[in-house]
Amino acid sequence: MNSEIKKLHDQLISMHQSLARRLGTTSDLDEAEAILREMEELNFRVMMAGRLLFKETTATIDDGIGSIIAASADVEKAIKSVARVKDLIKTVGQFLGVVDKTLDLIKQL
């Protein structure tokens, strides 16, 4: 995914990193505090962009769910088809039982 939100998230992270590097080289407290305030705002926006990015990526997960449900339904059908085979064999067995009884009756005639 290369969305606008991802680009924004990347850009904000990169800006935060630049400021962190600058902070690491200054020994002036006033300048450091000013950089820290900027970084605080950027950090907040990274969280906001990160939230949107997470929502966007999660939507892609949701898109794939439909196909998994379809495959799951196919497996269910296959299970039912085995059950049908079992039922069919059982029915034939029951039918043969009836035939057996009928033959017995005919023999008594």
Add this chain to the structure above:
Amino acid sequence: MIKDRRFRHAAAVLSVAAVFVVLVGCGSTNPGSEVPPFRQAVVTADQQTSSAFADVNRFLRGQQIEHALTQPTLNEDLFFEALPSEDLAKWSRAFSLIDSYGEKLELLLGEGQRSGVEGELSVLGQKIQEVDGDQLPAGISAAFTRFGGLLVQLKAERDAHKAIRKADPAIQQVFSAMMEAIGEDAGSGVRGTVRVAWAQILARISVEYLRDSSQSARRLVVGRYVEALDERDAEDRVLGSLRLSLASLAKAHEELAYDRSGSAGALLQLIQDEYKGYREELKAIRERRGADSTNGGTQ
């Protein structure tokens, strides 16, 4: 004579069937034994994701509190769920659906399907003998019962493979999206957001260092700085390991779909154990620091 011919015919059918079973059996691996560990790994990944994301949300909420303290006014726009609950619920639902799909596969490939059919065939064999009155040669009825069971097993395996192949692109898409959301490195996705929050914590400590001029005070600040670095790295290892778990799950499913013998299954177990190790490490760091994790440890 008739009985003998019937026996030869049945034996020939069984021979052909045996060859067929061997040939079909050689063509594919039985996914039946690989589905249960896959399902177990999906459930574990679901639990690990939930706890890791709950941790991330607590940590980032702490950072929002720190940010609010720098603002002239207080309002609710300053606070939000960094990873929204409704999206976390979607992740959980995706894991549940994959597990439910695995459960059905397990049922289809389970011994119960085959033995159920064999049971019915055995009853049918007895009925046939009762009706006919003419006994089948010894062993033939049992052999047909077993053959029927094998056919059902082969059909179940073929159906399962078909479904697994159908599901595979979507499964790959889901796990790939999850991996992307977590972030392929410490600078992207959730890992990127968390890393920036840690950079902010480190920046606050750096400014404290400038404010404190005494050597002893600075020593304490440096100690906190180093602890924060350790915790940052441990937290990233947890998220990185989680991402690797998802990659292995995707690989394990791909192996199931394309009959490749599984190296992913064993790897998955290793990674999930590694994840537990990283969680323990993170817990130990936090306990050592003795601070509340909601503020990310260090302000």
